[in-house]
Amino acid sequence: MNNHWLILPVAIPAMTAAMLVLAQAYGLTIQRALSVGATAIQLATAIGLYMLAGDGEPRVYLLGNWPAPFGIVLVLDRLAATMLLLTGVLAIGVVLASLGDWDRKGRHFHALLQFQLMGINGAFLTGDLFNLFVFFEVLLIASYGLMLHGSGPRRLRAGFHYISINLIGSTVFLFAVGTIYAVTGTLNMADLAVKVPQVAAGNEALLSAGALLLFTVFAIKSAMVPFHWWLPPTYGTTSPAAAAVFAIMTKVGAYSIIRVYTLIFGADAGPLAGIVTPWILPAAIVTLVLGTIGVLASRGLRDLACYSLIASMGTVLIALGLFTAESLAAALYYAVQSTLTSAALFLLAGLLVNDADGRSPSPATAGPLSHGTLFAGLYFLLAIAMVGMPPLAGFIGKLLILDAARTGPHIVAVWSAILITGLLLTIGFARAGIDTFWRKPQAGARIAATRTAPILPTAVVAAMIAVLAALSLLAGPIMDDMTATANQLLQPQTYIRAVLESRPSAAFVGE
Numbered sequence: 001m002n003n004h005w006l007i008l009p010v011a012i013p014a015m016t017a018a019m020l021v022l023a024q025a026y027g028l029t030i031q032r033a034l035s036v037g038a039t040a041i042q043l044a045t046a047i048g049l050y051m052l053a054g055d056g057e058p059r060v061y062l063l064g065n066w067p068a069p070f071g072i073v074l075v076l077d078r079l080a081a082t083m084l085l086l087t088g089v090l091a092i093g094v095v096l097a098s099l100g101d102w103d104r105k106g107r108h109f110h111a112l113l114q115f116q117l118m119g120i121n122g123a124f125l126t127g128d129l130f131n132l133f134v135f136f137e138v139l140l141i142a143s144y145g146l147m148l149h150g151s152g153p154r155r156l157r158a159g160f161h162y163i164s165i166n167l168i169g170s171t172v173f174l175f176a177v178g179t180i181y182a183v184t185g186t187l188n189m190a191d192l193a194v195k196v197p198q199v200a201a202g203n204e205a206l207l208s209a210g211a212l213l214l215f216t217v218f219a220i221k222s223a224m225v226p227f228h229w230w231l232p233p234t235y236g237t238t239s240p241a242a243a244a245v246f247a248i249m250t251k252v253g254a255y256s257i258i259r260v261y262t263l264i265f266g267a268d269a270g271p272l273a274g275i276v277t278p279w280i281l282p283a284a285i286v287t288l289v290l291g292t293i294g295v296l297a298s299r300g301l302r303d304l305a306c307y308s309l310i311a312s313m314g315t316v317l318i319a320l321g322l323f324t325a326e327s328l329a330a331a332l333y334y335a336v337q338s339t340l341t342s343a344a345l346f347l348l349a350g351l352l353v354n355d356a357d358g359r360s361p362s363p364a365t366a367g368p369l370s371h372g373t374l375f376a377g378l379y380f381l382l383a384i385a386m387v388g389m390p391p392l393a394g395f396i397g398k399l400l401i402l403d404a405a406r407t408g409p410h411i412v413a414v415w416s417a418i419l420i421t422g423l424l425l426t427i428g429f430a431r432a433g434i435d436t437f438w439r440k441p442q443a444g445a446r447i448a449a450t451r452t453a454p455i456l457p458t459a460v461v462a463a464m465i466a467v468l469a470a471l472s473l474l475a476g477p478i479m480d481d482m483t484a485t486a487n488q489l490l491q492p493q494t495y496i497r498a499v500l501e502s503r504p505s506a507a508f509v510g511e
Contacts, residue, residue, distance in 0.1 A: 006061035006074045008045045009121035017114035035110035039095045046088035053081035058498040065504040069188035075127040078485035083124040086336050093460045097347050098241040100454030106149040116142035123252050129187040133173050140166050146242040162234040169220040172213055179210035190499035193263050197270035211265055215276045221253025223313050225287040232306040240350020244343040250313050251335050262489045281321030285417045288314025292421040295428035301349035304432050308386050312338035319401045327404035328486035334397030337471050341385045344464040347457050376437040381465050383429040388422050393471035
């Protein structure tokens with residue numbers, strides 16, 4: 001039986017984007033109203049789906065009323081619902097922040113944003129590898145437009161690199177799904193979970209190649225070393241609103257790793273069980289270290305935000321690499337808070353650095369800032385959230401990851417990496433804060449103090465910090481939900497049964 005609520009996170013932004021393209025002729029006010037309204041509806045839908053998934057029973061939507069594995073399916077479980085809710089919260093913040101004149105810098109900002117939300121939501125809901133590829137392409141194509149929104153030579157140059165690496169990733173993705181289909185005859189994730197353990201011994205090497213190719217694609221999306229180099233020039237030169245929504249794109253890569261390598265190549269995958277486990281933890285630690293070095297070397301707040309995002313992804317991937325219920329729950333909690341922290345940091349950097357070409361000049365030469373005390377306070381709170389200091393959620397997230405590694409064989413490597421980089425991140429953020437808010441401007445510096453701070457973006461940054469505070473205050477019940485999500489992931493039989501035993505709706509087949 002189809003649950004039609006599941007199609008709404010994909011259908012609403014798709015229809016809204018089409019209407020926004022048509023509304024271009026009627027001015028920006030109409031586009032803004034449509035975009036804000038549709039994004040608010042998406043958030044309300046995500047809240048409803050999160051509550052629906054709370055009973056632990058996966059819901060399945062059969063597109064075209066074709067039964068799995070022959071047709072396309074959307075599946076709602078706890079993990080998908082969590083990521084949809086995170087997307088909804090981030091999206092409403094970004095669309096409101098963009099009203100502070102960032103959406104005026106070019107055409108079709110709101111339409112592109114809705115298309116990207118369609119791709120992100122679809123990636124979280126799909127139960128099919130090929131359609132995961134399709135939704136990846138939708139969100140990437142939209143991100144190309146958002147990345148270049150407002151134009152400028154530096155954005156064009158960074159955009160060329162960004163498009164190139166993603167075209168390579170898309171090609172590898174196709175090779176991967178083609179290889180997996182050639183061996184198993186299916187791309188439905190639940191069906192693959194049944195057939196992968198039954199693959200003939202002679203085909204195991206070919207299927208392993210497909211699994212590792214998929215991991216390469218997801219590593220690119222999640223900015224894992226050595227595929228992290230594209231992120232700083234891309235996120236650092238695009239508009240603040242675009243960079244803020246891009247903060248969740250790396251989590252799409254992390255989500256895909258969780259979904260594929262717990263469901264398809266999880267503990268029940270026979271000889272291919274845990275095929276990527278030996279690779280994730282070392283690469284994640286190096287990602288965290290290199291991101292931290294980037295923070296220390298950053299010359300401006302946008303660079304700081306980019307490299308801190310890489311460092312936070314390293315922390316998330318460290319937790320994923322442990323592949324226990326406790327570490328997966330900690331990874332999800334930390335991923336939620338780091339996404340909101342990174343997005344708020346990009347928005348704040350956009351308020352502090354006013355440059356149409358996306359440049360990030362040294363704060364020491366930018367002159368004094370209007371509302372400096374307010375911005376300094378916001379920066380301080382975001383800094384302690386990102387480096388993992390109390391009392392905000394970043395501290396709790398790191399503490400949970402350290403606790404998850406406490407009884408495992410990797411305790412020394414994980415604790416050393418997180419604690420030492422935490423200290424170095426504190427130094428990097430402190431130095432950037434001193435340069436931005438305390439250092440006297442040099443003679444002849446460009447004075448930015450006469451600018452009036454846009455109200456909406458500033459309010460959105462403050463609201464995101466309030467959400468981080470709520471994540472800290474409600475850490476107990478939130479972690480109960482995250483633990484239930486992790487347990488559901490590590491016991492995929494319920495997911496498999498829900499998909500493969502779903503039947504077409506009688507209303508459509510004439511029964």
